[in-house]
Ligand SMILES: Nc1nc2c(ncn2[C@@H]2O[C@H](COP(=O)(O)OP(=O)(O)O)[C@@H](O)[C@H]2O)c(=O)[nH]1
């Protein structure tokens with residue numbers, strides 16, 4: 001009896017190797033899933049190993065099957081049997097194999113949602129430990145729920161009831177075109193009209209006339225005063241003028257984080273403020289690498305909060321997790337459209353986890 005091992009990336013592939021070697025009379029003795037070695041071995045494609053031999057009289061059952069279903073291709077039947085054997089092994093003999101497949105699928109899902117691979121691996125590690133300690137039923141639903149929970153507990157958001165209470169002075173900083181001015185308009189409308197707070201708006205975006213006019217239009221519509229500032233002294237005066245306000249929202253010109261002179265000017269303008277609650281506004285459609293660079297470079301102005309804009313335009317939300325992880329800042333608002341004042345929401349960990357876990361991905365079909 002000649003016995004030989006065949007390795008391939010799928011069972012049908014391995015079986016066809018067997019067939020090429022032994023002809024269609026080969027019999028499959030054993031099938032197993034083997035893992036490749038290496039640090040990331042658990043996330044690589046699996047290999048299947050088939051132990052096969054040339055047919056002996058013991059292999060009769062296969063012939064009977066063939067007679068019963070004359071049209072069925074022998075190698076297909078062999079592949080099916082081999083696959084069944086693998087599944088049986090996974091489900092009963094090596095529980096660990098099934099587990100690793102699930103976690104691998106989850107890892108691929110997270111990376112697909114643009115989570116940094118390192119962070120995705122870390123999250124998977126965490127839910128693997130959770131699975132062990134809770135002796136959890138290892139199915140897709142459990143893994144999704146555990147990921148959701150873990151993501152939600154690792155994202156810092158602000159308690160909505162404290163917004164606008166910590167500080168009365170809220171500057172918005174960030175790159176151009178991310179939605180700073182629109183967000184100020186939305187917040188002004190919400191605070192002034194719904195929360196009945198006394199709001200004043202200051203704009204330091206004097207580079208484009210249109211920018212001042214854009215905000216002036218909103219201020220007039222909502223019925224709140226607007227002051228335009230050019231210098232740090234103007235800024236001081238504006239804040240003094242608005243002393244009686246519950247809330248002062250400050251718009252700034254979009255700055256490129258790579259332009260250090262612009263950044264220094266902005267810093268000088270905001271340095272005169274007493275305990276400002278500075279918010280960095282970034283767009284969810286920006287790649288994670290740039291987002292983290294932006295977040296780092298704006299550190300010279302020192303800010304504690306992040307607003308993520310344009311979540312309506314983004315197709316994945318892992319960047320919010322990456323950003324939160326790297327900066328350890330609080331995410332305060334998400335904006336989800338151009339409409340003032342409606343398209344803004346208070347950021348909540350569960351909502352962000354919903355966004356990340358709600359991506360389109362075939363969990364059950366995903367292989368390797
Ligand atoms: N789709 C979408 N567009 C937005 C959002 N926020 C702002 N915008 C649009 O982005 C563009 C730039 O907004 P603007 O507030 O002027 O950005 P700024 O340069 O940071 O002040 C405008 O066309 C806004 O209507 C949002 O959440 N979703």
Ligand SMILES: [Mg+2]
Nearest residue numbers: 180181205211
């Ligand atoms: Mg603007």
